[in-house]
Amino acid sequence: MQINIKDGISSPIYLQIVNEIIENTSSGKLKMGEKMLSINKFSEKYKLSRDTVEKAYNILKKKKVIIGIKGKGTYVNNLKLIDKTNILFLINTSNPYKTKVYSSFVKSLNENYQINLFIFNNNEPFVFDTLIGSLNKYDYCIIMPHSKSTYTENLKYQYSLNDIVDRIPNEKLIILDNNDYKTEDCFFQIYQDNIHDFFNILKFSKLQISKYKRLHFIAQLETDYSNYTDYSAILFELQKYCSNNNLHLKVSDNASSNTDINLGDLFVIFEENDLVKLLNLIKTKKLSIGKDIGIISYNDTTLKRYLNITVISPNYNKMGEMAAEMIVNKTRGKLKNPYTFINRYSL
Structure with missing residues (x-):
């Protein structure tokens, strides 16, 4: 990757860095998943102040051109996702009812939304190590926990679903199907009584x-x-x-x-x-x-x-529809998804 910084023009240097990196990714000179130079190495290579490079990197992260993964570095993101609302849908265990919620949620959104489903099978440490560090590339994180009291043991540590919920920024956090968490500041919550x-x-x-x-x-x-x-x-x-x-x-x-x-x-x-x-x-x-x-x-x-x-x-389908509607309308709050009674011939 080559960055051309021009002196004596009106555009600030940090914006030139931003535009140059976007141009490099659009042209294919920077590939999806390619590791970026660290801020220190970038500033050394191009003889720029660290603050200038950091400002440029922060803008690129907000634009989702690059993503930072804790402990690993900064990488080029998938540019197809830049103009979309990106949603991470976390499910601890799969069952037919959670599948209904997810399917209904996806069907209720159009092509402007990119949903990544991840089923972590109660492996909370894996979520910490792999996913939590990349949350900055998502606009929202939906989690369907079974119970906050569920624990998974590891040789070195023990995490609960509650710990995972605590690590997700409130403005991105969406909780479905559970009313056990202290979630006054989360984006929204749909629960069942x-x-x-x-x-x-x-x-x-x-x-x-x-x-x-x-x-x-x-x-x-x-x-x-x-x-x-x-x-x-x-x-x-x-x-x-x-x-x-x-x-x-x-x-x-x-x-x-x-x-x-x-x-x-x-x-x-x-x-x-x-x-x-x-x-x-x-x-x-x-x-x-x-x-x-x-x-x-x-x-x-x-x-x-x-x-x-x-x-x-x-009504699992209704829960998915409600979640999609609240994201589209950017509605915050806490809603109850009521039970239904279907009276057939067995009563």
């Missing part, structure tokens, strides 16, 4: 539920889902709900061939595997769903739609 919405829907469905005598709650407490939903609080609310509605309550970790099932039972079931086991058991006992036995399941899926199972479900 799981317990409140879940029981509001049960109360709203009192007429349909009144024909049942016992509520049988089945949830696998040891799964990853227990990090996301406060089951102890749910159980407390279940006891209160059943007491107020003259329902007996039974709680089980899972469904099996030995699951107790009687006429007048209403099953509230979280895991799809347990739902399949329960349906097989009901078939074996020759009971009628929606008449002898009631079922409410958590999270809508293709299988539940096909089998006409009543569900209480977050």
